[in-house]
Amino acid sequence: MKFDTPATTNPIDQGKVVGRATDRIDGPLKTTGTAPYAYERHDVVPNQAYGYVVGAGIAKGRITHLDDSAARKAPGVLAVVSAKNAGTLGLGRFNTAKLLGGPEIQHYHQAIAIVVAETFEQARAAAQTIRVDYERTQGAYDLEKAKPGAIAPKGEKPDSGAGDFDTAFANAPVQFDATYTTPDESHAMMEPHASIAAWEGDKLTVWTANQMINWGVGDLAKTLGIPKENVRLVSPYIGGGFGGKLFLRADALMAALGARAAKRPVKVALQRPLMINNTTHRPATIQRVRLGATKDGKLTAIGHESWNGDLPGGGLEVAVQQTRLLYAGENRMTRMRLATLDLPEGNAMRAPGEAPGMMVLEVAMDEMAEKLGIDPVEFRILNDTQVDPENPSRPFSKRQFVQCLRTGAERFGWNKRVARPGSVRDGRWLVGMGMASAFRNNLLMKSAARARLDGRGIVTVETDMTDIGTGSYTIIAQTAAEMMGVPLDNVVVKLGDSSFPVSCGSGGQWGGNNATAGVFAACTKLREAVAQKLGFDASTAEFVDGRVQSGARRVALTDAAKDGEIVAEDTIEYGDLDKKYQQSTFGAHFCEVAVHADTGEVRVRRMLAVCAAGRILNPKSARSQVIGAMTMGVGAALMEELAIDQRMGFFVNHDLASYEVPVHADIPHQEVIFLDETDPMSSPMKAKGVGELGICGVGAAVANAIHNATGFRVRKYPITLDKLL
Ligand code: MOS
Structure with a gap:
């Protein structure tokens, strides 16, 4: 059709x-x-053996010697596969680094071997006996330091604009210019990457956890060098993905290689530390926003630049994407640059680009509103557009952005907000309200x-x-x-x-x-x-x-x-x-926080999201999506950050204990309102999506509320209490 x-x-x-x-x-x-999740499919094929993946102990360099002789003789071991005996492997279309490394090592915990044994314990014990000698090269792990060498990558759209930004900004009666940073973040989903692989002759079946079955089939076939028709992927239940399971990862490939060598079905789950350093993450960004406006609050110049790093051959975190579309303003400039870093591969995580982009743009808008002395909701309404601001002949298919802002302000009790920061107290707590726009494209x-x-x-x-x-x-x-x-x-x-x-x-x-x-x-x-x-x-x-x-x-x-x-x-x-109509989803986030005057502890008190996203097919599951996304947005604002070991080049907090995400006690009250909408341009369903709209802007709403409560602007996420004292 x-x-x-x-x-x-x-x-x-x-x-x-x-x-x-x-x-x-x-x-x-x-x-x-x-x-049944992938690792639990005990019933699908008999005689399953266990695979244990070994990750590289360096971030960059090469293996000079890999000795697996003790592992091969260890009890229960059926096979050991490394680059030495895996045969020639291709690189998946959606992979930046090789899924089986060696002798070259591209990032820390890149898979270098799989040990297959009768039991998990035997596989793990044997894996510890593998001796690897490395020649370590110093890599680049610091985005700030790598930033001067950043380039405009080909095949993407790093630059865009309209009018003359530089002149308009220079002449703007009110100017704002600030630089912000967002950290590396992990998907940290509950279910690890897991696969069971079984060969029948030259045909391979993999029960796995993968968001994009057809991409996975294509990349597994490409990596193994076998016809696509010979690969079957089965993934009926997935315990969270958030973008981390968009692509073929090492669990599936290593299970397939292990199964081929052991001549047995093999199951593999990536250990939690490998989840962080072996797979993908949302890359850190440095973002500079410059806004120029008239005294009565009309934006005349909008500039947004973003830098992120990735392994050679990697891609941009498209953090300026929303800035191209969200607000009117004749003179505009967006620019993205990519630096080379030797950290694990950066890639898509829930609302890639827009999530960290909105965390910045929407704080800048709050700062500019304050500078202008205009209410932040009104400032946004004043700068609404019904057409693509870079291509004014191109309308939005549907844009109920202003309605979201107005509905949210009314339902949240925004009129009770005291504009002067640090004005409201509740005992030892400073209380504030913040808001931000929500925006995410509809594809x-x-x-x-x-x-x-x-x-x-x-x-x-x-x-x-x-x-x-x-x-x-x-x-x-x-x-x-x-x-x-x-x-x-x-x-x-x-x-x-x-x-x-x-x-x-x-x-x-x-x-x-x-x-x-x-x-x-x-x-x-x-x-x-x-x-x-x-x-x-x-x-x-x-x-x-x-x-x-x-x-x-x-x-x-x-x-x-x-x-x-x-x-x-x-x-x-x-x-x-x-192409004829810009398709996007819109919303508004509102948040009330309390910040402890002595300790700087931040407590979110209540949150509201208003979304306009076409027909809502199932308001119950859509609400759950938005609530989950709002929760993730609070994590991004207040706690999520992969800490980099600058010496060795890896993420240190590689488990669920030290990579902090919000728990129930952190999220007391959330409300979601969907505007009544159908979008006849989006599909016969007249629907769009909400799962990523829900996170876009949340972090900024929290940050703006903290500012309203305390008067502090923290431009370096996450806003941990040490930055407030
Ligand atoms: Mo999403 S980050 O495209 O699962």
């Missing part, structure tokens, strides 16, 4: 199932511990699904779409139920298997809209097949309450599948709709 003109009325608009708050259909499986991605109708009236949907804890199962079931006119209980959803049609996968908050649009396309085809079978005109037939009807004629849906299942498959594809 080609979708390239605005959506008109369709079965989804009935809203009988779609748009209703619906419990997650996978909820009971997860809360009872019976949803259109091709997505396919298959829908089957059987003689019992059960509709089965199959797609390689994944559910990373987001609620994909449920919104897909809701879509199929609405389309086919059957109760939710009559829909079976099968996900996360590369033998199913290729979906958009889970990433970039594109999963909800595009995956359900793919199901819409498949169900549209299924409706046509059913209508034809039952002698209805597909364009007028209605599918209601298990019946197909038109005029006075009604036939049970099951009649269509009496003589056998009816199967339909289709793909949603988009033309250049997202």
Whole structure:
């Protein structure tokens, strides 16, 4: 199904199932511990052996000698694979560093070997006996120091602008110029990267945890140098991803190599320390924002520059992305530069670019509002735009940004805020309110699904779409139920298997809209097949309450599948709709904090998010997404930071004990409001995404609240108490 003109009325608009708050259909499986995650698939293939991955003990240099002779003779050991005997391996399209290192080492804890044994303990014990001699080279681990050598990478869009920023900024009656930093952050999801690999001849099956099945298949095949058709990935349940499982990682590759060598299925989970230094992380940024405005608060110049580092061949953290689109202003300049660092690979983490970008832009906006003496909400409203400010002929498909700001201000009680910082006290606590805009782009991605109708009236949907804890199962079931006119209980959803049609996968908050649009396309085809079978005109037939009807004629849906299942498959594809219309999601975050006057301890007291993100397919799971994202935003504001050992070049706090994230006691009260919205440009579902919108701006709202409480501006995240004293 080609979708390239605005959506008109369709079965989804009935809203009988779609748009209703619906419990997650996978909820009971997860809360009872019976949803099988990758490492727990004891049943899928017999005779599983255990693999233990060895990570490099240096960040940069080479292995001069790797002695695995003791490991090979250790009890229970079936195989040891390292670069010495792994054969030639390729590099995945989505990987920057090799997943099996050696003799060259590109980053700390890069995998250098896997030991396969009968038991986990045997594999681990044998792994300790591997002796590795290295020749260590000094690497670059400090972004500030590497920044002068940063370059504009090819194949990305490092620079953009309009008008004449330099002149406009120089002449602006009110100017603001500040530099901020955001640290390296870890996805720190609960479920580690884990895989079970089994070979059958030259065919490989991997039960794994991966957000993007088709990317994973492609990169595993490419790395192993085998045809894509010979690789099957299965990933029906994922215990959190946040972008860390977008790509093929060492667990899957090393399990495959171990299984090939041991001639046995092999299971591998990356140890928690390897999660931090072996996989990817959100890279640190240095960001400079310059704003010029008239005295009455109209922005005349907007400049935003960002620097991040990555391994050679890596990419930009696109932290200026939102600044290109969020506020009006004739003269604009954005610039991103990439420095070379020898830290582990930087890559996508929940709202890559926009999350750290908004943490900075939205504090700068708060600082400028203060300078102008204008309320921060009004300052943003004053600078709203309904067109892409860099390409004014290009409108937004839908932009209810001002409505989010106004609704949020009213519901949060913003009028009670005292503008002068440090004015409100509650005993020994200084109390303040802050707000920030939320913005995240909406991406259109091709997505396919298959829908089957059987003689019992059960509709089965199959797609390689994944559910990373987001609620994909449920919104897909809701879509199929609405389309086919059957109760939710009559829909079976099968996900996360590369033998199913290729979906958009889970990433970039594109999963909800595009995956359900793919199901819409498949169900549209299924409706046509059913209508034809039952002698209805597909364009007028209605599918209601298990019946197909038109005029006075009604036939049970099951009649269509009496003589056998009816199967339909289709793909949603988009033309250049997202070129003609800028598609984005909008919101506003509000936050109240208390800061202890003696200790500097920060407590978040309450938070509100207002979101405008197209049709909300399931308000219950969407709310959970936003609440989770708000929580992650508090983590980014107050605690998350990978600490770098500048001597050895690795992240020191490589476990869940020392990499701090918020716990329940840190988050007392959250509220989420969705504006009533449909976006006919986004897909036939008229939906967008909220999973990443929810984090964008949160950190700034917290930082702005801290400023309002204390008068301190901390421009170096996270805002730990030592920076407030
Ligand atoms: Mo997301 S960072 O694209 O999972």
